[in-house]
Amino acid sequence: xxxxxxxxxxxxxxxxxxxxxxxxxxxxxxxxxxxxxxxxxxxxxxxxxxxxxxxxxxxxxxxxxxxxxxxxxxxxxxxxxxxxxxxxxxxxxxxxxxxxxxxxxxxxxxxxxxxxxxxxxxxxxxxxxxxxxxxxxxxxxxxxxxxxxxxxxxxxxxxxxxxxxxxxxxxxxxxxxxxxxxxxxxxxxxxxxxxxxxxxxxxxxxxxxxxxxxxxxxxxxxxxxxxxxxxxxxxxxxxxxxxxxxxxxxxxxxxxx
Ligand code: NDP
Numbered sequence: 001x002x003x004x005x006x007x008x009x010x011x012x013x014x015x016x017x018x019x020x021x022x023x024x025x026x027x028x029x030x031x032x033x034x035x036x037x038x039x040x041x042x043x044x045x046x047x048x049x050x051x052x053x054x055x056x057x058x059x060x061x062x063x064x065x066x067x068x069x070x071x072x073x074x075x076x077x078x079x080x081x082x083x084x085x086x087x088x089x090x091x092x093x094x095x096x097x098x099x100x101x102x103x104x105x106x107x108x109x110x111x112x113x114x115x116x117x118x119x120x121x122x123x124x125x126x127x128x129x130x131x132x133x134x135x136x137x138x139x140x141x142x143x144x145x146x147x148x149x150x151x152x153x154x155x156x157x158x159x160x161x162x163x164x165x166x167x168x169x170x171x172x173x174x175x176x177x178x179x180x181x182x183x184x185x186x187x188x189x190x191x192x193x194x195x196x197x198x199x200x201x202x203x204x205x206x207x208x209x210x211x212x213x214x215x216x217x218x219x220x221x222x223x224x225x226x227x228x229x230x231x232x233x234x235x236x237x238x239x240x241x242x243x244x245x246x247x248x249x250x251x252x253x254x255x256x257x
Contacts, residue, residue, distance in 0.1 A: 005238040009034030012088050013235065014080075016040050016070055016127055017097030019047040021196035022146065022224045026094055028054055029228030030235060035092060036062035038083055042069055070097045070123035071115075080130040089138060092235045093131040095124040095168075096146040100198050102157045113160045120164035124171055128186070132179055139183035144234050145172050147190040149250050165190075169246050176244030185243055187234045192250025194222040218251030 008030060018027040019041030031037040031054065039054065041047040044067050051065040064087050068079035084090060098120045101112050124145050135141030148165040150158065168188065175186040193212050195203055202208045203221065213219055230247050233239050248254050 006232055006236045007034055008092070008232070008236055011035045011091040011235070012038070012083075013092035013094065014038040014040060014066070014083060014090055014131070015094040015096055016123070018094075019043065019050045021198065022191065022194060022227060023094070023096040024050055024054075025224030025228060026096060026231045028058070029225075029232055030092065030094075031058055031061040031063060033232050033236070035235070036064070036087065038064045038066050038087055040066050040068070040079075040097070042067060070127055071118040073126050076123075076126045077130050080127070080134065084134050090131055090134060091140065092142045092144070093127065094144045094146065094231065094235075095127055097123055098146065098198075100158065100161055104157055105159050108159065116160035117164050117167075120161060121167045121171065124168055128171075128175060132175070132184060135184055136179065136182050141184045142235050142239075143175065143184065143186040144231060145186070145188040145246075147172075147188040147246050149190060149192050149248065149254050151188070151190050151246060152248075152254055172246060173244045180243045185234075185239070187239070187242055187244065188246035189227060189230050189234065190246050190248045190250065190254075191227055192216060192222050192248070192253045194224060194227070196224060216251040216253045217256055220251065222249070222251060 013030045013035040015023045015027040017023040018039045027037050027039050039051050047065050051063055055063045066083050068075040101116050128143055145168050147168050150162040150165045151169045154162045172186050172188045227249055230249055
């Protein structure tokens with residue numbers, strides 16, 4: 001009874017940016033819970049390898065791949081339409097693809113500002129809108145936007161990332177305002193500092209690393225696997241009356257100073 005609440009058998013899930021890092025672990029977690037899962041990224045070699053490795057690790061899992069640029073409106077429309085035709089009706093979308101760009105505000109080029117905003121915020125609008133166009137007539141769908149502790153907290157040198165992740169919280173609320181009555185649930189997860197390719201240079205920096213260990217009540221970096229349970233919950237019937245929320249998964253970082 002309890003475990004069936006989290007069962008995703010028969011559901012179809014797309015996780016953007018799941019060729020590596022957090023997205024890859026979220027995709028593996030959704031697949032392990034029974035979902036037919038579409039891995040996604042731009043670089044097709046890495047994407048193919050990720051698909052093969054996930055299929056080998058989970059015999060019997062239904063794993064597919066799709067490659068498109070989440071910042072390109074036409075490519076997004078074609079990509080979502082291709083998945084709906086080739087794999088089936090999307091039940092779950094995780095807007096995870098994202099990038100970082102670290103430079104002080106006074107040195108920030110407008111092109112880099114635009115690139116981070118397009119990849120980390122506009123992409124969720126583009127992919128979410130295309131998915132919703134298919135989900136709304138079916139009156140069911142779960143969208144999970146991957147936010148960040150930077151949804152709430154700023155640090156020097158990452159202004160466009162912080163602006164985008166703050167915007168993503170309010171996009172989550174706007175999608176809820178427009179789509180919840182038609183059966184779509186849109187929520188966010190906000191990871192703290194997670195050890196992936198994106199943060200490898202910070203892990204390798206002794207002073208930053210010790211700052212993280214001291215600043216995080218749980219006294220460790222997060223792992224992509226730490227995010228799987230909350231994502232499965234938000235993708236499943238166990239969260240059917242949760243709308244427009246952002247859940248912080250950060251070892252407690254956002255609740256202490
Ligand atoms: P990684 O750099 O490890 O992976 C990023 C993924 O996004 C890759 O699969 C990449 O695919 C894909 N991607 C990037 N740009 C595009 C694009 N334009 N079109 C399609 N795919 C794209 O990142 P993480 O796993 O660390 O981060 C994943 C998400 O989690 C991001 O939104 C990030 O902001 C968020 N996050 C990360 C934290 C951390 O500490 N790591 C903390 C809080 C939030 P490809 O290489 O093929 O382009």
